[in-house]
Amino acid sequence: MQICLSELFNHIDEPKTFEVSVEFDSVKMLGETYPVTEKSPVALKLTHLGKKKIQMNAEIQMTLEIPCGRCLEPVSVPFVISVDEQLELSDTPEQATEDSDEPYIDGYQLDVDALVRNELFVHMPLRVLCKEDCKGICKRCGTNLNLGTCDCDATELDPRMAAILDIFGSANKQH
16 A cells, blocks of 8 residues: 655644555565465554654564474464654655665655565564474475484484595495
């Protein structure tokens, strides 16, 4: 949803509140798509401070389904994000678009969906785990080790010994 910020210019220090529904059902970030499993309307408060400066306060509540970093099982990750930011707009909508460092401002238009996506991107955890002691998946067969064990050889060899193993491996093939 787009909100026209120029409507605030005639009312200095008078906050205007909005309840804006998020219109997307998934978030695409860094080549991955994460489904939105829960979302609340964005509570947005905009106040014109004078000289085309807008104080923006927003409360975003949303839950994304993100795969576990070890076992790849889906994990519900809740986001509760508070935004407290001051926007400085230029004299004309064209200048505002050129001068804006914010990807959710286009002229005097505030794109609420773009604001939410931007904040989710900034607050995205580096790694999501289904549980702290997640065992992950087997490197050979892909079995989820949280659900059971597999019959794969679990001995890990020191990679520094690879050259010696190659020598013995080739010696066994010659005989």
